[in-house]
Amino acid sequence: MVGLPALPSGVALVGPFQFLLAIRNRWPKAHRHLGRLYLLCVLAGSCAAISATVIRAAGVHAQVGFGLLVVCWLLLGWQSYRAARQRRFRDHRIR
Template sequence: MKSSRGYVAWLAVSGIVCVAITIFAASAYVTLDMGEARPPLRGAVHYGLLVAHIFTGSVAVLAGVSQFWPGLRGRHPQMHRVMGRVYFAAVLPSSLLGLVCAQLAVVGLPSSGPLTVLSVLWFVTAVQGLRTARRRQFGAHRIWMIRGFALTAAAVTGRLWALLLGSLMPEADGLLVFATANWLSFVVNLLVAEWWVQSRGYTRTLPSVALRPSISSRSAQSSASVA
């Protein structure tokens, strides 16, 4: 399907924003200086897990952006597959690391709650995306990739929500702003992703019957072969 110029422009702007914010967020951890870490830490092990989570998550964002570029699947299918493998190789460990880091959060449930839910959903959507790709269920694969990247992009939208809420409520408690931004970062993304899936009619293109032949169809095939 040919993409409109507006759609391509929207993807380009969104991609640039994702890449820019991801690089900025990861830059604080390039020097491996614990003093530069943004969340409070429990120690060196916590910091190491956080760094691993951030860098694998950054790879996931960068690889995921490429998967939505128009024409990549059609003109460069091999590159699409390679970047897809990179994406899954980054998301799966990053989501598990995020789950561990969420349990180590110093401030407790306001921080660990949304990050735990996000990490679990992120892992599940990645597994589903990988499973449907391997089964060559490309319609379902597209839907799971849209949902999965909506969760991947929470690393970007969470910072945007924090800036917006902080500017609108400068006197609000910082922990409240942080927790609210974390929830909004992926809940809103998922709602937008689901709206996108439904509005584009992706669910209508899925097969209405199972891929495996039914008992009656197998019997018919057997009868035909005997005949």
């Protein structure tokens, strides 16, 4: 049970497969479903990471570093999702 909160972050490793042209071009529905799965895992993993960052006594530097990483993870995920929903695919690919 100790590693259970980290499970969504592990599933979020599906993210790099989103960059494969074969998946994106040949199976656009799969690309969308993988993207949604990725964003859900980022959200759940970020919640777990925030709680772990706050309660662990790893030092202030580690807490700030992991906190900033979580903020960047959420911000970039949100920007990419918003760009895709607005059909700005060039911006979506950059994020």
